[in-house]
Amino acid sequence: MSRQITSEEKTLTEVVNRRRALYLLGWGFIGVFMASVVGAAIRFFFPRIIYEPPTKYKVGFPFEYSVGVSERFKKQFRVWIVREVDKIYVIQAKCTHLGCTPNWLASEGKFKCPCHGSGFTPDGVNIEGPAPRPLERFKVAIADDGQLSVDESVRFRGERSEWHKPGAFISV
DSSP: OOOOOOHHHHHHHHHHHHHHHHHHHHHHHHHHHHHHHHHHHHHHTSOOOOOOOOSEEEOOOGGGOOSEEEOTTHHHHSEEEEEOSSEEEEEEOOOTTTOOOOEEETTTTEEEOTTTOOEEOTTOOEEESSOOSOOOEEEEEEOTTSOEEEEEEEEEOGGGTOTTSTTSOEEO
């Protein structure tokens, strides 16, 4: 009563199983492709958000700064707060040659770029090296609460004689 499977029937079952496996594999590839297309279409409607640091911020009260260069916000905002006897201004800590961050050398009284050796005076004028122009200054003002308010969206360039314009410094 038990029936013997012949070699012809065996190969027929293998063909059917192989055919079924290839059929499922093909639809599996189509399914993965369609899922990636739908996923990409959905992702299109949710763009990536790029973090931008604030362009306006407060850096403390004028009386907190003694005469000289303050590196208090060099890492956080990439600026130096410079106080002279009669004024305060904010210099961007970015070399005008290739954008490296210079160091303040208090012993030499100048900013020195570690990348290519550009040197700048405490007020930002380029005095040595390949830097093509002076350091840039940001707009500084006294906020309503009496703190210094820096606005990076307004820049003042020394080679254009903009350092004497209102906002390039505050008188103290």
